[in-house]
Amino acid sequence: MLGFLKEPVVVTAKINVNLVALTMMGLISRLWGLCYPRAVVFDEVYYGQFVSLYMKRIFFVDDSGPPFGHMLLALGGYLGGFDGNFLWNRIGAEYSMNVPVWSLRLLPALAGALCVPLAYQILVELHFSHCAALGAALLILLENSLITQSRFMLLESILIFFILLAVLSYLKFYNLQKHSAFSGSWWFWLLLTGVACSCAVGVKYMGLFTYMLLLATAGLHFWHMIGDQDLSNVSLLCHFLARGLALIIIPLGLYLSFFYVHLALLYRSGPHDQIMTSAFQASLEGGLARITQGQPLEVAYGSQITLRNVLGKPMQCWLHSHTNTYPIRYENGRGSSHQQQVTCYPFKDVNNWWIVKDPGMIFLYFSSRHDVAAPLSPHSQEVSCYIDYNISMPAQNLWRVEIVNRESDTDVWKTILSEVRFVHVNTSAVLKASGLSGASLPEWGYRQLEVVGEKLSKGYHQSMVWNVEEHRYGKSQEQKEREVELHSPTQIDISKNLSFMAKFTELQWKILTLKNEDTEHKYSSSALDWITMDTNIAYWLHPTSGAQIHLLGNVATWASANAAAVVYLCLSLWYLLRRRRRIYDIPEDAWQLWISAGGICGGGWAVNYLPFFLMEKTLFLYHYLPAVTFQILLIPVVLQHLSDHLCRSVLLKSMFSALVVGWFSWVYFVYCTFSPVTYGQPALSLSELKALRWKDTWNILIRKQ
Numbered sequence: 001m002l003g004f005l006k007e008p009v010v011v012t013a014k015i016n017v018n019l020v021a022l023t024m025m026g027l028i029s030r031l032w033g034l035c036y037p038r039a040v041v042f043d044e045v046y047y048g049q050f051v052s053l054y055m056k057r058i059f060f061v062d063d064s065g066p067p068f069g070h071m072l073l074a075l076g077g078y079l080g081g082f083d084g085n086f087l088w089n090r091i092g093a094e095y096s097m098n099v100p101v102w103s104l105r106l107l108p109a110l111a112g113a114l115c116v117p118l119a120y121q122i123l124v125e126l127h128f129s130h131c132a133a134l135g136a137a138l139l140i141l142l143e144n145s146l147i148t149q150s151r152f153m154l155l156e157s158i159l160i161f162f163i164l165l166a167v168l169s170y171l172k173f174y175n176l177q178k179h180s181a182f183s184g185s186w187w188f189w190l191l192l193t194g195v196a197c198s199c200a201v202g203v204k205y206m207g208l209f210t211y212m213l214l215l216a217t218a219g220l221h222f223w224h225m226i227g228d229q230d231l232s233n234v235s236l237l238c239h240f241l242a243r244g245l246a247l248i249i250i251p252l253g254l255y256l257s258f259f260y261v262h263l264a265l266l267y268r269s270g271p272h273d274q275i276m277t278s279a280f281q282a283s284l285e286g287g288l289a290r291i292t293q294g295q296p297l298e299v300a301y302g303s304q305i306t307l308r309n310v311l312g313k314p315m316q317c318w319l320h321s322h323t324n325t326y327p328i329r330y331e332n333g334r335g336s337s338h339q340q341q342v343t344c345y346p347f348k349d350v351n352n353w354w355i356v357k358d359p360g361m362i363f364l365y366f367s368s369r370h371d372v373a374a375p376l377s378p379h380s381q382e383v384s385c386y387i388d389y390n391i392s393m394p395a396q397n398l399w400r401v402e403i404v405n406r407e408s409d410t411d412v413w414k415t416i417l418s419e420v421r422f423v424h425v426n427t428s429a430v431l432k433a434s435g436l437s438g439a440s441l442p443e444w445g446y447r448q449l450e451v452v453g454e455k456l457s458k459g460y461h462q463s464m465v466w467n468v469e470e471h472r473y474g475k476s477q478e479q480k481e482r483e484v485e486l487h488s489p490t491q492i493d494i495s496k497n498l499s500f501m502a503k504f505t506e507l508q509w510k511i512l513t514l515k516n517e518d519t520e521h522k523y524s525s526s527a528l529d530w531i532t533m534d535t536n537i538a539y540w541l542h543p544t545s546g547a548q549i550h551l552l553g554n555v556a557t558w559a560s561a562n563a564a565a566v567v568y569l570c571l572s573l574w575y576l577l578r579r580r581r582r583i584y585d586i587p588e589d590a591w592q593l594w595i596s597a598g599g600i601c602g603g604g605w606a607v608n609y610l611p612f613f614l615m616e617k618t619l620f621l622y623h624y625l626p627a628v629t630f631q632i633l634l635i636p637v638v639l640q641h642l643s644d645h646l647c648r649s650v651l652l653k654s655m656f657s658a659l660v661v662g663w664f665s666w667v668y669f670v671y672c673t674f675s676p677v678t679y680g681q682p683a684l685s686l687s688e689l690k691a692l693r694w695k696d697t698w699n700i701l702i703r704k705q
Contacts, residue, residue, distance in 0.1 A: 018130065019117050022137045026116030029141060030109040030150050035101045037680055040093045041549065042539040044153045048088040051077045051104065051153070055084025058270035059284055061507065063514040066255070067262035068202030069155040076104045076153075092540060104153045112150020112157035116141045118164040119633060125171035126597050132636035135664070139632050142671040144678045145553040146629070148539065149622055151679075156625050159203045163210045163626055166196035167600060170214050174221060182238070190246045198251035202258045206626060209607040211251075217599065218243055259504045275312050275514065278416045278469040280506055283498045288469070292416065295471045299413040301358040304472040309344060309433040310419055311462040313514065317433060317449050318352040319466065320345035321385050327444050330375060337372045339384035343441065343448035344433040353470075359398050374434070374452040375441065381429045381453035398425040404465055415471040421464055429453030432464045523620060523699070527612040530624035533558050534697045537621055540680060541701050547683035548701050551621055552674055553628065555694065556667040561631040564638040565605065568598055571641075586645050597637045604630030 040048065047070065053060045054074035062070065077084075080103025086096060095101050119140045123133035140146060150157035173189035180186050197214060200207025225231060225239060269287025273280070281288035299305060307319040320343045326336035345352060372382040399422040401413060413420060422431035432454040440447045454464060525535040537551040572594070578585055586594070609627035612619060639660060647653045676684050677692065677700075684692070686702060693700045 018134055019120060022120055022134075022141070023113070023117045025141055026113035027110075029116075029147055030113040031106075033679060033681070034105050034109055034151060037540055037542070037547075037549070038095050038101055039540065040088065040091050040095070041152045042091055042154075042537065042551075045088050045091050045093075047073055047153050047155070048086065048104075050074070051082070052084035052086060052088065053270065054078075054265060055082055056268070057266055058268045059266040060270060060272040061275060061510055061514065063511055065204045066202045066258055066511070068199060068258040069158055069204060071258070071262060071265075072107050072158060072203075073104065073153055073155070076100075076107045079103055079106075092543065105151060108150050108152065108154055108157045111161035112146060115146065115150075115157070115161055115164055115629070118161070118168055119629075122164065122168050122171065122600075122633065123636060125168060125175060126600065126637075127593055128597070128637065128640055132640040135636040135639070136633050138664075139557055139635060139667065140629070142667055143554050143557055143632065144671060144674050145551055145621075145625060148549060148551050148678050149625060152539070154622075155203055156622050159200060159207055160626050160629050162196050162200035162203060163207060163604075164629070166193055166200060166210060166214060167604070169193040169196055170217070171600075177221075182242075187242075187246075190242065191250065194246040194248075194250045195254060197247070198254040201251070202255055206608065206623070209611060210604060210626070213603050213607045215247060217603075218247060256504065259507065260500060263500065263503055263507070274316050275510060277310060277312070277506060278308055278467050279498055280503060282416050283503065292470060295415050296473050297414055299356060299415060299418075299468055299471065300473070301356055302473065303356045303468075305354055305356060305415075305468045306348075306352045306470040307354060307466045308469040309463060310465040310467055311433065315346045317344035317346045318348070318469070319354065319431075319433075319451065320349065320352050320448065321354075322351045322446075324444070324446075326375065326382065326384065331442075334373060334378065336375065337382055337384050341441075341445060342383040342385055342451050343445060344451050345448050374450060375445070376450045377434050377452050379455070380432070380434065381424070381427065381455055383431065383451050383453050399423065399431065400425050413468070415468045417467075419465045419467050422466065424453050427453065427455065429455045430464045431466070432461075434463065521618055521620070524618045525621055527609065527619060527624075529697075530609075530621060530628075531558075531562060533621075534695060535621050536698045536700075538699055538701055542680075542683065545683040546685065546689055546703065547680050548677055548689075549680040550677045550700070552677065552698070554667060554670050554674070556663075556670040557632060557635075558628065560635050560663070560667070561628060564635045565602065565631060567638050567642075568602060568634060571638075572598065590641075590645065594637075594641060598634070601630050601634040601637055605634070 050060060050062060050070045051074045054071070055077060077100065080100025082100050082104065083098060086099050087093075116137050120133045120137035123136045124130065146157070146160070169189045169192040173186060173193060176183065176186045176189065193214065197207070197211040201211055222240065222243065226236060231239075267285050269281065269284040269289065273284055273287060278288065278292075282292050283289070296303070309317050309319070321340055322343075324341055325338050326341055328338050329335055374380045374382045402421045402423055403411060403413060404419045404421055406418075411418075423429070424431075430453065432452050434450050434452045434454075440449055523535070523537040529535040533553050533555065539549040539551055541548045575585060575591065575594075579591075584591075605627045608630065609624065612623060643653060643656055643660075647656045674692065676682055676688075689700050689702050692698075
């Protein structure tokens with residue numbers, strides 16, 4: 001029974017020495033001196049704020065993208081014991097001792113290091129030689145811009161890692177298709193493709209470009225499968241469902257989970273929640289929730305309420321009125337009603353409180369008809385009110401409440417939860433906070449925001465929608481007693497718990513629509529500047545010496561990548577024209593290899609680069625890094641093709657190999673030349689810094705003597 005113990009247990013394993021060596025070199029190049037400089041480097045000042053907020057569980061909104069990348073950076077801070085106490089106010093600020101610099105920079109560095117072996121495996125899975133794959137990995141290893149970007153608390157290296165992982169996973173899945181369909185490894189790589197795509201999108205929305213590329217590739221491959229007569233209809237259906245599950249359903253579910261964790265972690269109110277709806281704010285601990293605790297739920301006649309505009313941008317504001325009146329004449333000569341002003345005020349104030357009155361109680365008719373143009377929007381109607389709290393007005397002064405988000409006819413007007421429009425009964429004008437999209441009132445209006453009655457409103461806009469934020473049931477008839485009631489708490493509970501999907505939908509919409517005011521940055525650039533690297537970014541400068549860090553690519557690699565793209569395009573057009581004439585210069589399997597490699601590498605470059613020409617945002621050189629990574633992978637593809645199919649003699653092959661060795665030596669020379677401004681050390685002299693300015697457009701920092 002125990003006979004198996006007579007022989008030793010032997011475990012055999014295949015180890016790819018190339019892969020191990022590349023991984024080790026990648027780790028060394030990215031992790032060496034990771035704590036240097038111990039100061040805030042460029043966008044660390046931006047992402048560090050979010051890490052601190054995660055540590056303190058304070059809610060925030062970042063319009064740059066989803067929360068997964070921020071959570072990974074925060075994970076580094078958590079593992080390092082960071083308490084979130086650091087003032088992220090300027091680039092170059094020295095980190096205090098409580099900031100775990102190495103831990104905060106670790107995950108981006110690991111992601112950048114792993115991109116090296118991923119590049120190797122992608123070329124292998126594309127069926128290129130191990131020599132070409134080794135060349136691709138070494139080019140990624142020696143790419144100065146990728147090294148710089150991966151050594152700090154930034155997101156691009158993490159994004160590129162998940163992009164390359166998604167590509168590799170899909171290629172491995174596709175290569176298993178013919179002989180191992182529905183096997184364990186087949187399912188593993190298919191599922192990992194979807195997971196990696198979701199993670200890439202979760203880090204930055206730029207990951208969506210590669211995700212769409214892989215979906216299109218998968219769709220094309222499935223289209224070819226439909227023509228395979230050896231596959232039954234049931235088998236095709238199973239393949240379709242498997243791809244739908246792994247590439248669409250699971251990525252969507254994982255994407256939702258990022259937000260679920262994000263919202264679960266950030267449960268405290270903070271400075272960013274003011275742009276969210278009142279219902280969202282009330283779901284956070286502290287802030288509005290503290291104010292609205294115990295409020296009545298249903299609004300009724302006699303309710304004392306504050307009304308917040310739902311739009312909430314560029315600032316939140318509440319419907320407001322004070323005793324000051326509109327001027328008799330405006331500066332342009334137009335007249336007003338000279339009645340009490342109604343505005344939208346960006347701060348909480350006792351004059352934000354309103355009373356819901358029953359129009360059928362007492363009727364006091366006002367003789368003059370109110371139909372006057374608004375002060376800043378003459379095409380709209382002026383909105384005004386009266387000082388007398390007991391007045392009951394005729395129809396021309398009545399407003400009809402319409403619940404915009406009503407789910408059924410039985411729904412009533414609810415505090416915080418209901419979004420309502422106020423429609424003027426007599427003119428059908430809709431109450432609108434027009435000042436949120438225009439100028440504020442002049443001095444006579446205390447620079448508050450204009451409120452108008454939008455006369456001909458056929459569309460829907462959030463500036464016309466309001467919700468009750470604070471609510472009291474009023475009982476007193478006297479004005480002074482009512483003012484006392486405004487500061488007296490009530491004990492009636494209100495349900496302010498939002499479902500996760502409601503919170504996710506609102507937060508996702510804010511991320512997509514919230515636009516920070518784009519300002520010109522010293523190091524901003526255009527997409528055209530990136531191809532020829534006519535721009536750079538100074539990330540850090542030592543306060544006393546000439547040591548500095550720049551985002552600069554390896555000039556030799558970038559120039560070669562551009563050349564490879566041009567050669568690939570020209571050769572592809574040439575082959576297509578010749579094939580149209582039924583002249584086949586290369587074997588069919590070589591042609592398919594050429595096309596598939598171009599679809600992944602060239603297509604990856606195109607989808608990650610061309611969309612930036614359509615974007616209206618401030619652009620920086622680091623936005624090009626995912627695209628240039630794919631373009632770099634195209635270099636060994638073109639080199640191997642030239643060697644295999646255009647260098648037909650032994651002499652030509654030898655000469656070509658010598659040229660490749662010489663070219664690669666140039667790449668290594670450029671890497672070494674710029675490594676002082678890649679790693680920030682050693683400090684360079686004035687003459688050495690001037691020698692690095694290979695282009696007049698580069699901004700190498702030189703201190704005045």
